[in-house]
Amino acid sequence: DQQVKQNSPSLSVQEGRISILNCDYTNSMFDYFLWYKKYPAEGPTFLISISSIKDKNEDGRFTVFLNKSAKHLSLHIVPSQPGDSAVYFCAALSGTYKYIFGTGTRLKVLA
Amino acid sequence: DTGVSQDPRHKITKRGQNVTFRCDPISEHNRLYWYRQTLGQGPEFLTYFQNEAQLEKSRLLSDRFSAERPKGSFSTLEIQRTEQGDSAMYLCASSSGIVVSPLHFGNGTRLTVT
Numbered sequence: 001d002q003q004v005k006q007n008s009p010s011l012s013v014q015e016g017r018i019s020i021l022n023c024d025y026t027n028s029m030f031d032y033f034l035w036y037k038k039y040p041a042e043g044p045t046f047l048i049s050i051s052s053i054k055d056k057n058e059d060g061r062f063t064v065f066l067n068k069s070a071k072h073l074s075l076h077i078v079p080s081q082p083g084d085s086a087v088y089f090c091a092a093l094s095g096t097y098k099y100i101f102g103t104g105t106r107l108k109v110l111a
Numbered sequence: 112d113t114g115v116s117q118d119p120r121h122k123i124t125k126r127g128q129n130v131t132f133r134c135d136p137i138s139e140h141n142r143l144y145w146y147r148q149t150l151g152q153g154p155e156f157l158t159y160f161q162n163e164a165q166l167e168k169s170r171l172l173s174d175r176f177s178a179e180r181p182k183g184s185f186s187t188l189e190i191q192r193t194e195q196g197d198s199a200m201y202l203c204a205s206s207s208g209i210v211v212s213p214l215h216f217g218n219g220t221r222l223t224v225t
Contacts, residue, residue, distance in 0.1 A: 032211045043216030101153035
């Protein structure tokens with residue numbers, strides 16, 4: 001039972017353009033969402049989060065949008081840079097401590 | 112802040128052997144997690160500690176798996192009688208006691224069971 005889904009396993013974007021990574025969830029009780037970036041041979045690194053009381057959170061080049069009615073969140077990276085090439089995971093907080101992760105989207109930014 | 116440290120980084124073992132991994136969380140974090148990641152999948156929750164108390168253990172963990180966190184500091188994850196299906200990246204993460212705080216991950220221990 002995959003409660004957090006990332007339906008696009010991979011995405012390629014030209015340097016300087018916008019990257020949009022998508023994530024869907026099934027449990028309407030989730031109220032805190034996060035995005036992580038993972039390079040090979042490293043652990044996931046926290047990028048940005050959003051609470052369900054907001055619909056947008058921005059941090060530099062990274063913006064997360066939350067659509068609660070659609071149970072959908074997205075991560076926008078503008079402008080995309082070659083160093084952004086990594087696997088991106090979305091995660092949701094279930095209850096008070098358990099984080100549930102999606103299967104990831106591999107982003108490749110082409111120079 | 113030295114980050115979350117995991118040891119060893121890599122472990123190759125033969126089927127049937129026991130292995131133990133260690134995690135040192137960020138010092139002021141009282142929450143500690145173990146996750147497992149296999150190829151093409153996201154991190155899967157294994158177990159959670161608040162201080163020294165193990166509050167949840169996933170159904171993914173068979174009786175061959177045991178985790179401890181003595182004195183609420185470092186944690187160990189032991190796998191007894193390893194099987195080839197145990198081959199994965201084992202990730203440790205910690206977070207502060209604030210309810211909505213992100214997890215900080217270590218670089219993981221990659222286990223290969225031959």
